[in-house]
Amino acid sequence: MDEARPEYERIYRVVCQIPRGVVTTYGDVAKIAGGGIDARTVGEALNALPKDRAQEIPWQRVINARGGISTRGMVQRTLLEEEGIAFGADGRTDLRRFGWAGPSPEWCAANGCTPLPPRSDPQAEQLPLF
DNA sequence: CAGATGACTCCCA
DNA sequence: CTGGGAGCCATCT
Numbered sequence: 001m002d003e004a005r006p007e008y009e010r011i012y013r014v015v016c017q018i019p020r021g022v023v024t025t026y027g028d029v030a031k032i033a034g035g036g037i038d039a040r041t042v043g044e045a046l047n048a049l050p051k052d053r054a055q056e057i058p059w060q061r062v063i064n065a066r067g068g069i070s071t072r073g074m075v076q077r078t079l080l081e082e083e084g085i086a087f088g089a090d091g092r093t094d095l096r097r098f099g100w101a102g103p104s105p106e107w108c109a110a111n112g113c114t115p116l117p118p119r120s121d122p123q124a125e126q127l128p129l130f
Numbered sequence: 131c132a133g134a135t136g137a138c139t140c141c142c143a
Numbered sequence: 144c145t146g147g148g149a150g151c152c153a154t155c156t
Contacts, residue, residue: 007153026138030152039138041152047137048154062137070137 007037008045012053013111015046017103018061021084023093024100025065032102034114043070061100067092 010033018024026039033042046059060079064070068091069077077087087093102108102116 005153030138036152038151038153040136041138043137044153045137049137059137064137065139072137076137 005045005048007035007041008048010035010111010113011037011042011045012049012057014103014113015057015059015062017107018058018100020058021098022100023061023063023080023085023095023098024102025095026062026070027065028100028102028116029062032108032113032116034112039065063093067095 011029014029014032026042029042030038042062046062049057049059060076061083063076077091080093081087085093085098103111103113105115107113108115
């Protein structure tokens with residue numbers, strides 16, 4: 001039997017908090033989870049994610065810091081497009097529009113996680129609707 | 131215990 | 144934009 005991996009479970013819990021229609025990065029998930037977890041560890045956790053559990057965990061909403069998909073194949077991109085995520089010609093998406101702001105502060109407190117630092121983007125308010 | 135690997139990220143040329 | 148290199152952490156040989 002595969003041993004329980006508490007570090008991974010915390011990562012999964014954070015990913016489950018990502019609402020439909022938005023995406024986040026490995027680094028952000030790592031910061032939220034905290035506890036010596038970094039972007040690479042998040043990737044490992046999702047890679048080791050069993051298929052039966054992939055149905056409940058929106059792993060597809062986790063992408064790299066460049067706004068692109070690190071996985072091979074079109075599976076992840078297709079799933080995200082189904083949720084309304086738009087990709088550019090280079091296969092990247094605008095994190096300022098589809099980027100996840102992080103879980104609620106109360107959730108963080110209840111799960112011992114760290115909320116995401118507020119990124120003040122003056123242009124984020126002026127983003128065109130298109 | 132040491133080396134290699136990976137769904138990562140940042141910095142610099 | 145593209146490459147190369149370093150930093151980082153967990154898992155497997």
